[in-house]
Amino acid sequence: MINQAYKSRALGLAEQQGELANSPAEKGSDGKPLLCAAACLAYVAIENVDGKECADKFAHTLVNKGDKNKVVNIFRRFGWGEKFCEMVMIDNDRTPRNSRINVFKNNLGSAI
Numbered sequence: 573m574i575n576q577a578y579k580s581r582a583l584g585l586a587e588q589q590g591e592l593a594n595s596p597a598e599k600g601s602d603g604k605p606l607l608c609a610a611a612c613l614a615y616v617a618i619e620n621v622d623g624k625e626c627a628d629k630f631a632h633t634l635v636n637k638g639d640k641n642k643v644v645n646i647f648r649r650f651g652w653g654e655k656f657c658e659m660v661m662i663d664n665d666r667t668p669r670n671s672r673i674n675v676f677k678n679n680l681g682s683a684i
Contacts, residue, residue: 574613574652579680581616582609583673592672595661596643597634605631609676610660614646 586592586609593606600606607615611634619627634642640661647657660679667675 573656574650578613578616578620581619582612583677583680585612585615586673586676591669592664592676595665596638596640597631599635605635607631607634608643608661609664609672609679610643610647610657612676613652613660614643617646617650 585607589600589606589612591606592612593600593608595608596611597608598606611631615627615631618630630642630646633639643661644654644657648654663675663679664672
């Protein structure tokens with residue numbers, strides 16, 4: 573469904589952030605966008621196709637608007653599906669914050 577390069581880069585982004593936000597995103601303590609698991613996947617897909625500037629704009633829009641539909645639309649655009657996006661967001665948000673990256677990593681290796 574999602575290619576391995578996107579999975580690896582999304583996990584790398586999550587690890588670089590140090591934690592995963594509640595869906596879709598929050599402003600981090602450093603003022604930078606802090607993305608949820610689904611938004612990390614969407615970000616790397618946008619970055620790959622449209623460039624870093626577009627991906628960064630997407631991340632800032634998520635923080636400012638808090639619109640989960642923007643993430644859903646990216647999943648649709650890449651053929652990943654709305655239901656799948658919702659599943660990733662629900663799994664992210666129900667997982668305790670300190671365990672989210674590990675759960676995301678495990679999910680990337682299996683269902684995603």
